[in-house]
Amino acid sequence: MPTPASQPDRLAGLTSPAGLATLADLEAAIVACRACPRLVEWRERAAREKVARFRHWTYWGRPVPGYGDPGARLVVLGLAPAAHGGNRTGRVFTGDRSGDVLFAAMHRAGLSNQPTSVSADDGLRLQGAWVAAAVRCAPPANRPLPAERDRCLPFLVRELQLLPDARVLVALGAFGWDGALRALGVLGHAVRPLPRFGHGAEARIGPWTLVGCYHPSQQNTFTGRLTPGMLDDVLARACALAGLQGAPSAGAAGAAVARAGRAADAHTGESAKEV
Ligand code: SF4
Secondary structure, eight states, X not given: OOOGGGHHHHHHTTTSTTSOOSHHHHHHHHHTOOOOHHHHHHHHHHHHHOOGGGTTSOOOOSOOOOEEOTTOSEEEEESOOOTTTHHHHSSTTOSSHHHHHHHHHHHHTTSBSOSOXXXXXXXXXXXXXXXXXXXXXXXXXXXXXXXXXXXXXHHHHHHHHTOTTOOEEEEEHHHHHHXXXXXXXXXXXXXXXXXXXXXXXXXXXTTEEEEEEOOOOHHHHHTTSSOHHHHHHHHHHHHHHHTOOOOOOTTHHHHHHHHHHHHHHHHHTOTTSOO
16 A cells, blocks of 8 residues: 555646556555555444444444446535445445435446445446445545645546546535635636526536536435435436436326425525525
């Protein structure tokens, strides 16, 4: 495993054409990264100390790379792995409540072969989609520092370059939205004036379309701020933009609730908050 001192050179090469050539190369670089001392300490401590319900697991305890179909036309971008979710299982959004909600919706949208995502060897396969996090290591309190966000950004930039068919980015939460804009800016696309995050917001950025979605966090799903129908609507729209023939939304029953929720958001002006 490389030392922290070796990392700057590797990161510096990420955005150049001579950088990492394949998704496999990128994954290897991400998994070996130790560039953020605070996050390295946190992810490894969580892996050592565990939580009672997962005490028999051997935690991954390393950065979590993106996952999905190399021919993806649609990229779902989250914030960062959860300490006892992706940091435990080694696969993004796998093994936590947010992932349960997200992958169930992706299955309803025809983007995966199964509705569950519980471990790296559970047989999940994505179709036409890729899932990644803007920051690859689990952060304390789910809050990466700006310097950590910036340090990790080249991984996302390179990932988008290595997904040549992808043109739609679904940003989960304002942090994912911000990360997507930063990455697209590095790729040379005009991102100003900065489009505002909101659930269902859309922005054309160069050849990409960015679509906003409330994060499927426990807080948002338990409170009904994000319903399955709302998630289905966003994924159905993203699939249409990406030219994917996804399955019809199975969240139709929730659509009326979703519309009511959005109407409430419009009324209260809360849709632009980080959620
Ligand atoms: S957050 Fe990103 S840059 Fe920082 S240690 Fe993890 S993988 Fe490396």
